[in-house]
Amino acid sequence: MLTSDLLLARIRYGYVYPAYARLNPENLKLAEALIQLFKKNIGATREELARKLSNFELEAFRQGFHYKYVRCLAYLLNRQAVYEAPETRLDPLNVRIEVFKEASKMGLALTETERTQVLQRVAARFRAEMREVEQAFNASYQENEVLKEFQFITAEQLLKNYNLSLTQTLLFKALDITVETRAPG
Known part of the structure; x- marks a missing residue:
């Protein structure tokens, strides 16, 4: 699930339509680049990674991606990350x-x-x-925690997780739900 400020959807005539990610080459390339950014920054602090993510977000925005979309993907990748406080001799x-x-x-x-x-x-x-x-x-400050591990995830799985998380967030916020399906038979 995402935080409600990351919910990317459009509202039309009282209906909410989530902005699902298609598994197309552009989205897969963006997701893979973001995964590589996390992998390359193992050993970096949260603050350093946040700066690089901000730059990445700006570059993706210039390529036509919505900033919330990139933030959502980064948010989901952060769940795959393990951070630890820097080692010090003193408590x-x-x-x-x-x-x-x-x-x-x-x-x-x-x-x-x-x-x-x-x-x-x-x-x-x-x-x-x-x-x-x-x-x-x-x-003890969170921004000084160091990225120690990053659990592998494919670009396709990241996009599927994004779509699932988008749905979960939308359902959690919903007051009323109407589902229409089209199925043969």
């Missing part, structure tokens, strides 16, 4: 707690000098270098 949670405790003793650390003092005091408590404290402090 990020304990470091954050100590940094905030120390900062609260001095009031807000508004200058670079005050910030450095807080980090040095915490580093002394942990018998570590200030750089290690700073790395552990930043390791």
Whole structure:
């Protein structure tokens, strides 16, 4: 299922028509390029990957693809990804707690000098270098998580997952459903 802001559909005369992806060469090529982008960025942070995805989205938009379509595919690929916090010698949670405790003793650390003092005091408590404290402090932020693994998926499967997710999202948001089918017999 997708988030509702990613729902790509058109409304006409009170009916909602989801924008399903056709399994045509253009869509398959886009999906494959996006899969390769994820594969090539194993070891990159979420923030770095997000920047590259933003550039990819812009380029795809220039080629005529809707930005929501590209975001949906990236969203689905993110589900195939495994992220981990960067490895640090110090426990990020304990470091954050100590940094905030120390900062609260001095009031807000508004200058670079005050910030450095807080980090040095915490580093002394942990018998570590200030750089290690700073790395552990930043390791708990989601954008600093590192892409460790990416579970393989084909371009065709990605497009099928997109169509399924689009339907799930639409059904979840629906207040009333009318289904018309045309079948022989």
